[in-house]
Amino acid sequence: MTEHADPVTTPYRPRATLRDVAAMAGVSMKTVSRVVNGEAGVTPQKVDAVRLAVSRLDYRPNVSASALRRSSRRTAAIGTVLEDLANPFSSALLRAVEDVANEKRVLILAGSVDEDQQRERALVRAFTERRVDGLIIAPVGEDQGYLRTEMEAGTPLVFVDRQPQGLLADCVLSDNEAGARNAVHQLAEVGHRRIAYLGDLAIIPTAQQRFAGYQRGLLECGLPLDPAHVVHDLHTIDDAARATTALLRSEGAPTALFASQNLVTIGAITALQELGLEQGVALFGFDDFPLADLLKPRVSVVAQDPAAMGRAAAELLFERLDGERDRPRRILLPTTTVLRGSGEIPPGRP
Amino acid sequence: MTEHADPVTTPYRPRATLRDVAAMAGVSMKTVSRVVNGEAGVTPQKVDAVRLAVSRLDYRPNVSASALRRSSRRTAAIGTVLEDLANPFSSALLRAVEDVANEKRVLILAGSVDEDQQRERALVRAFTERRVDGLIIAPVGEDQGYLRTEMEAGTPLVFVDRQPQGLLADCVLSDNEAGARNAVHQLAEVGHRRIAYLGDLAIIPTAQQRFAGYQRGLLECGLPLDPAHVVHDLHTIDDAARATTALLRSEGAPTALFASQNLVTIGAITALQELGLEQGVALFGFDDFPLADLLKPRVSVVAQDPAAMGRAAAELLFERLDGERDRPRRILLPTTTVLRGSGEIPPGRP
DNA sequence: CTGAAAGCGCTTACAG
DNA sequence: CTGAAAGCGCTTACAG
Known part of the structure; x- marks a missing residue:
């Protein structure tokens, strides 16, 4: 319990794990897992015991750990690569993506590329190394072929504002x-x-x-x-x-x-x-x-309509995540x- | 290799793992780990073999898996909870946070609360369930006491724009x-x-x-x-x-x-x-x-100066992550x- | 310099 | 209805 105690400063209180909850509730880890994930088939008595322990320990499941083991492998996070989070176009687009993602209980990792190809690749790499479930990208590089492995591994990709080069993928553009x-x-x-x-x-x-x-x-x-x-x-x-x-x-x-x-x-x-x-x-x-x-x-x-672009891109992405396997679509939004x-x-x- | 093949649609090509790289390079997983993480003490010959396999397989380390095992437990991501990612104040602040985080090679999870207390708590919960290394929050709720466990577990918290209630923590405010x-x-x-x-x-x-x-x-x-x-x-x-x-x-x-x-x-x-x-x-x-x-x-x-607020908040946060354990600081930025x-x-x- | 074993926190695939 | 064992992809802590 105090093995990580630091002699110099106040030690942090380690976060409770599934194992801790199981011990406090007097059940197996599997039972705690069932309760936390809302699976049926657990005695009400045990459900209560688990709930009590969860609340006493303020237990927060580790979503990354569970994603690692789950067969779906979903992290419930998507990456959004935009020109500049501070400009009105990018930020309106991002907000629309957020609203769609939020309904699906999916989080957003976001970053700015500032018209820099290196930055685009670095951000995409960082996002994929976190195994995001999908990517929405306003590309700046002259070639997006580097994303092929990612697509083949099943990560849906949607490009916005600009068409990808050297890669066939969904995209949402203004006319x-x-x-x-x-x-x-x-x-x-x-x-x-x-x-x-x-x-x-x-x-x-x-x-x-x-x-x-x-x-x-x-x-x-x-x-x-x-x-x-x-x-x-x-x-x-x-x-x-x-x-x-x-x-x-x-x-x-x-x-x-x-x-x-x-x-x-x-x-x-x-x-x-x-x-x-x-x-x-x-x-x-x-x-x-x-x-x-x-x-x-x-x-x-x-x-x-940057918000419409963001919405359309996010909807395309989630359709792909829901299993849509049609050929890449290209959505051309009219201007006003x-x-x-x-x-x-x-x-x-x- | 083809165990997950789907009979109906084109199967995805599973992503290469450390194990795959090790097999291709003819070395142990540990050696691959050393090369990937730039640790010294590996024969140049083996380094080359590993590099070759990495590039052939387009191997991307799984940062979540490595964070799970690492003693630091760092995910290299922080959460940013703001009023509305689409408004100029929030987006300028977010961009400044991004710039500071980027230097540290840290990613940003971001979300909007729209003046909704429930949403604040839901976002914070979602972020902590991903074990972000720290949180920057523009609070809307009347009480941030629910974050105490998080702080005690060692997650640095910095509040911006508004002071936290029921919790002593770093904050950056305008006068x-x-x-x-x-x-x-x-x-x-x-x-x-x-x-x-x-x-x-x-x-x-x-x-x-x-x-x-x-x-x-x-x-x-x-x-x-x-x-x-x-x-x-x-x-x-x-x-x-x-x-x-x-x-x-x-x-x-x-x-x-x-x-x-x-x-x-x-x-x-x-x-x-x-x-x-x-x-x-x-x-x-x-x-x-x-x-x-x-x-x-x-x-x-x-x-x-929303950018200055974001910068200050991010810098406070990273000082905490670098081990600063002083009492909470309150930064009051003047207006012009x-x-x-x-x-x-x-x-x-x- | 190198690798086999154990384990991070969780779920899967079983067996009872 | 419940749980013990194995394993996700990686690093730690060792031993050689």
Whole structure:
């Protein structure tokens, strides 16, 4: 009992085990196991004795130990690998995953990758070494083939936001291209002919899709693609603000801006406000954000639904855990064009 | 090998174990264990043989199984219990915890309690049943005494945002009272004498502290506390907007508003904009929020630093895990008064 | 330097 | 209805 006592500091009181409960209740470990797991076929008398001992010892079963021995081998935990737990997109997605998992009494291990391939692999490895029952991943690496063994071992994998490469697996995506295209159509309809593209890192697949949608939109509207109006690789608010300022001060400045992502949109707004042009230049953002409708002008956006993505991904995952063995599914969620004002500003006079 | 084969669907390929690696490498399990854990004293020849087998079998050690046997009993995972993983405060805090934990190669189990005591206990129980190495908790329950056994068993506990009740443990708090008091002083300095309080659920300890700060501020500035200007129990944007509208339409309406929380501030802004009063009524919010400085007027706030809270909490926790056995510490983080414009609007003429 | 035996906390597969 | 023995995947504590 006191074998682990530390001579220097107060010893910790070791946690009670199944064996301790059995000893106190005067039954076998197997009987305690039955009671704790709610199995039928135990005398009410013994059930009471076990319950009493459990509560006296404040016994907490060791779920890891039981998972180790159980035939299902389930740990009742899933891993969620996201871009950045602090950003609104990732955190809304995570919360939706949590809500679905919670109904199944499953816990969430979560981590941020920050656009770093190494980190993606390190997190996945750490999660699989804990034998999570499944993984939801917003992939950043260029190849997810390293997950093949994991899939073959029966761990369901669902990718969100971006498609996996080098691996066939379930995924849940936003229709990035259609969303961007719609924004361009909307701006063209108001009369814009010089619509700039402000894009995130060009290596990001979703950024590529949004750029493709921008190009298609221009084409469909009979507008030329002006390379001077295309800026890639904006990853922070400051990046975007600087690029916007430069663009608007240039010869033949655009009359409308399409910002391919949250932070880029905010950077563009910052620049527009500094230049006093927020009512004079149209702006469309990809991704909605809190307070977009309290700004002046209110900000028009192509909205994704991160909560719906998280929910869909979690539901796919749990279907797999329930035995669904169909071929990989690909869920494409539509975006919503939200007209609030900034996207409807007409072109000014040249 | 094929004992678990399922006749109906493709069988999963069972994951390789230490035993499999040992067999393939032609060494004992103990030797594989040594290599995998980087222990010295193994012939380079055998190290190579083991490494080869590990990579051929794509062997992933089972961390739960090893934790079960290890004397330290560490699982290299901590639990984080927060209000709502989707809100900016919780998610910024979580991300900071993650960054500290990541350096220690420790994973995060996370969950939301949504102001629900039952959920707090259920999450804590689920985490402890997985034998997390420590817990960071933003408590909502009125009593955390149920965690005593856990503490005695040696699991470090750090509370954030709110103080634990019925339990002495480390905690990291914002100085809510001082922050609210400072806001009132600021508003009074500009000339306001009728400053309304818009508060969150009165049962929330931090709301109580902010209300106390509001009262103290009024007292110190020689202003009367007008019960008609105090509204409690606003928990959503809509609640706050409605209350603000009612307040501003009433006889002897306030000339300044103190909003005790994020969503309440946003609700107040919504109402002010609808009434066209955003430039005529002063507003101070507790808690900063993204875009506060892009609104018109820019929103003055008492800023907390959720990332600093998360970092401090995680650092406390890891100090405990490193053996620190001092008495519980209480870290009180100061707030920052950020003057942006809305808090400096002077009172209009009555 | 290496490995056989025992055991972490629990469940399985039996036998009674 | 109940329990003794074996074993999940790994590390400990030894012995050689």
